Amino acid sequence: MLIQREIIRPSADLRNHYNEISRQCRENNEAVIITVNGRGDTVSLGYEEYKRMKARIELLEILAEADEDVKYGRVAPVKDTFDDLRTLLKEEGQA
Numbered sequence: 001m002l003i004q005r006e007i008i009r010p011s012a013d014l015r016n017h018y019n020e021i022s023r024q025c026r027e028n029n030e031a032v033i034i035t036v037n038g039r040g041d042t043v044s045l046g047y048e049e050y051k052r053m054k055a056r057i058e059l060l061e062i063l064a065e066a067d068e069d070v071k072y073g074r075v076a077p078v079k080d081t082f083d084d085l086r087t088l089l090k091e092e093g094q095a
Contacts, residue, residue, distance in 0.1 A: 004029055004030070005028070005029075005030045005031070006030065006031045006032075006033055007024060007030050007031070007032045007033065008032075008033045008035060008040075009021065009032055009033070009034060009035070010034070010035050010036075011034050011035065011036045011041065013034075014034050014044075021044060022044075022046075025044050025045055025046040025049070026046040026047075026048075029046065029049060031043050031044070031045055031049075032044040032045075
């Protein structure tokens with residue numbers, strides 16, 4: 001699930017209205033942008049949304065690496081890859 005809305009609040013609200021901001025992040029799936037002197041400073045997200053966002057970023061990084069491997073010919077036949085994996089698994093089972 002993607003963040004649907006972003007709310008902008010001054011830094012004083014973080015101190016004075018933390019519970020409200022926390023609820024907005026968790027229940028409404030909103031990102032709250034905290035400003036200092038009118039400029040964006042930090043972003044508050046619900047923990048579950050943070051974990052989802054982090055997982056998406058990690059997946060995108062893996063896909064970008066794989067795309068680069070294909071682009072530069074760093075590929076191997078699938079059969080060879082699975083044969084190598086089977087060999088590794090057999091060796092670990094015997095250890």
